[in-house]
Amino acid sequence: MQEPLSERYEPGAIEPVVQAHWDDDKVFKVREDPEREKFYCLCMFPYPSGRLHMGHVRNYTIGDVIARYQRMQGKNVLQPMGWDAFGLPAENAAIENNVPPAQWTRSNIEYMRGQLKRLGFAYDWDRELATCDPDYYRWEQWFFGRLYEKGLVYRATAVVNWDPVDQTVLANEQVIDGCGWRSGAPVERREIPQWFLRITAYADELLDELDRMDDWPDAVRTMQRNWIGRSEGLSIRFALNDASVGGLEELEVFTTRPDTLLGATYMAVAPEHPLALACAENDTALGAFVEECRHQSTSEAVIEKLEKRGMALPVTVRHPLTSEALPVWVANFVLMSYGTGAVMSVPAHDQRDWEFARKYDLAIVPVIADAEGNAPDVTSGAHTERGRTINSGKFDGLDFAAAFDAIATALEREGRAERRVQYRLRDWLVSRQRYWGCPIPVVYDNEGNMQPEAADRLPVTLPEDVAWEGVASPLRSMPDFTATTLADGSPARRETDTFDTFFESSWYFSRFCCADNADGMVDERVDYWMPVDIYIGGIEHAVLHLLYARFFHKAMRDAGLVKSDEPFKRLLTQGMVCKETYFRETAQGRKQYFNPAEVDVETDDKGRVIAARARSDGQPVTIGPVEKMSKSKNNGVDPQALIDRYGADTVRLYTMFAAPPDQSLEWSDSAVEGAFRFLKSLWRLTHEHVSVGPVDALDVTALDDALKDLRRHIHETIVKVSDDVSRRYKFNTAIAAVMELVNHLSRTPADNAAARAVRQEGLDTVVLLLAPIVPHAAHVLWQALGHDEALTDARWPVADENALVREAIELVVQVNGRKRAVVQVAADADKAACEQAALADDNVARFTEGKTVRKIIVVPGKLVNIVVQE
C-alpha cells in the first residue's frame, strides 16, 4: 500500500520512519558471499569525544555516499562503524569532573551512536566495536606476544617531557611554551625505559610499495616517502685527538655528502651526547648550557625553530683525510635520537651549518664548484647543489658519484668508515605512561626480568573502576592490578604502561570483517573483505596513522593472519571543516572568542561583511580569520541543531555540495538554507507531477526539439554524475549538475502526455542520482513516483546513447587568443567547415579585416583560434 505524497517536505516526519525501516529490516547487514563482488567502504572511526562535530558529519557522509553508490552498482557492500575509544581526553575529563574514563567514554559512545543513526548512515551495526572493550584489545595483546617472538619488540630508553610538579609524563600537546599545561612548571627532558616496535625492519617494503599504490593521493605517498627518508651515505669515525674523554675515543657521524668531507670544519654533538656530558662535568659554563638544553621540548617543530646555539667543547677530532684538528661543539639543534647524536658540519655546503659557522665565526671552506666550475660564492649563504670537487687535494675534479666513491673507498681501506643505508624513520615507541589505554601484556619477576604474559592468561584487563587522585596514571598505585604471579606461582609485577592508541587503530579494519570471533584475532572472513576498497579520513593522518596501519598489516600478514600486502586499496583524504572566528582582546591581551551563533553580522548593500556585534551586549567584536572548527576558537557549529532544524538529508546535501571532499570546507548557515530550499522545490515538483495521475509510456519518436533537448540533458546528467561520483569523487559538481537538470525540468511545461513522460524519466533519474546523498527523501519520492522496489535495491541509471546524440554544436571563435564570437556548426563539421564558419562571423571579421591571417588553429568540437598579423 502506498500513501499519497504529502504536499510539504517535512524531513522531521519522514526521516525517522525511513530509518526505522532500514533498522528493522537490517537492510545494511552484510554476509560474505563469494558469488558477489565485494566492496569494503571504510571511514576512519571516531574518537568518542562527546558529540559529533562537523568533521565527522562530513567524513561519514562522504563514506555513505560511496557505499550507497556501490550498492546501486550491485556490489556486496560492507560499511562498518566503531569507536577509537582509548585516549587522553577521557583522562582529562576524569581529572576535571571526577568521572571514570570508562564511564565517560561509554556514555559518549551511546550519545554519538544515536547521532550517527539520526544521520541515516548505511552501517552494518552488528559489527560495531569499541577498542576499550577487552574482547577487542585482548587480541592486540596476543599479537604483541607474536611480535615479541619474532624479535620485532624491544625495550630501550627514550626521552620524554617530564612535569616535575605533577610527577608525570606530558604529551607534546600538553607542553605550552616549555611548561606543563596544568602545573605551569618548566618541563624537563627525562630518559625512561620504553617499548618499541621494529617498524624500521619494514622500511624498505613500506617505501617500495608506495610506488605501486596508484589509488592513493600523490601528496600522501610523497609525505610517507619523505618520512621514511631512505638515504645512502657514509658512516665515518673521527678519532679524538685527546686521549679518551668520558670513555670515548672516537666520534661517529653519518653523512649523505661524503663528497664534501674536505669542507668539514667542525663537529657538532647533541647536549645529551656522552662527550658533551663528560666535558660538562668539569666546566660550569658548559654544564649550565647542557642543563639549559635539558629543558628544551622533545618536539621537533619546537626544536627546529629554536635559535641555533652552541658552545665549544675542550676537545678536537682528527680529520680522517687531512689529520687537521677540527673543533667539536655542543649544539641545541642536534638530536640524540637521530642517528649517532653527532654530525660533521660543512658550512660551505649546508645552510644550517653555514648559519652556525657565521654566528660563531667558524671556518667556511668551499669544496664543491658552482655550475660554471668556479669556487662558489659562500658569503651570503651555503652552496647546496651538487657539483665537481675543488680544494680537495687528490679528490679534486670529481662529480658527486665519483667523489662519493673515491672518498668512501679511501676511508674504508683505513677502516674509518662504512657505506650505509639510513632511514629517517625511527622505530615506533608504543608505550605510554597513561591509564586509559590497553595494558601492555608484560610481567617482571623479582629480579626485574621481564616476559610477555602467556597467551592463555589474556586479556590483561584494565581495571575500569578507578579513583583518580592527582594527574598521574592510577594504575601504579593499584596493587590488585600490579601484583601477579608467574606461571610457576612465584610473585611478579605487571607492566603499568599502556599502548599508544595508534596500536588499536592499526588493525580495527581487519577486525570489522569478523568482529564476533571469540577464538582468534581474525578468521578467514578477513580474506573475503580485505583490503579495504576505499578508506576515507582526514589528511592530518597522512603519515602517522596510515604508516603504522600499513606496517601492522604487513606484520599480521607475516604472522599468517591476513593475505593482502596493503590494507587500503584506495585512499580519499578529506579536508577540514572551517568557520570564521570572532573575538575581543581582554585587558591581559588574551583573546576571548565568541561563537558565530552568538554574533550578528552587518553587511553593506553588496552583502560585504563590514562589522560584527555580540548578541549578548550589542558591542562590536573583531572578525578573525576562517579557521578549523575547534573548542579553543569557539567557532564550532553543532550538527545536532542543524539536523533538528533541517533534517539529516539537508545537512548531508550541504556538506557534499559546499566543497569537494579533499578541500577544506567553509561552513555557511545560509548556504544550508539553500540546500533545504532545493529539496523543497524537488519535492514540490514531484508532488505536482504525481498528483496529476499516471503517466503514459515514453515514445522517444514523438518528441519535439525542446523535449529532445530536455531528454538529452537527462542522459548527459547521468553521464556527468556517474563520472563525478565514481571516478572523480566530486560530489559538489554532481549535485550542481542535478540542480541544473531540476531547473530545466521545472522550466519545461508538462502539459501533454509526451512532456509528462519525459518529466517522469527526469524525476526518476534525479531521485536515483541523489539517492546516495539524500537517501530519506529519495526513498519517499521513489515510492511516490510509482516504484514498488525499495530504493536501496534499485540500480544506478545508465545513459541512453541515442538520447546523447547532438546535431549542432557551439564553436568558440578567437582572434589572437581572444574570444570574439560563438558560432553554430554541424556536430560532424570538418576543419575547413569550422574555419569557414568562424571567418564568416561579423564580429570576427571586424578583427581580421585588413590583416594577414598567419595561422588558424582548430580544436575539433571546441574552438577556432585565428592568428593574424597585428
Add this chain to the structure above:
RNA sequence: GCCGGGAUGGCGGAACUGGUAGACGCGCCAGACUCAAAAUCUGGUAUCCGAAAGGAUGUGGGGGUUCGAUUCCCCCUCCCGGUACCA
C-alpha cells in the same frame, strides 16, 4: 626549520588532458504575490567604459614557455596540515 597542500567575484566553489574564467549555490539589488511579513516566483549581479552592441581589465605578487596559461616552468608572499606522547 623541514615535508605536504592551498590562494579564482561580496561568499562557498566551477573550469577534469594547455582551449569560452566565474557553472551551481549563497548573499545582495529590483520586481511580482501579500493589509503586512514569512514562504514562493521572475529578472539582474566580476571590475571599469558604454543606452546597447561591444570593448578593456581580471584567477595571491613578479618573470617565462605557448597561437592560447587559473592549468606548465622559475622566483616570492601569505594561509593551512604534519613534524613521531592530540587523535
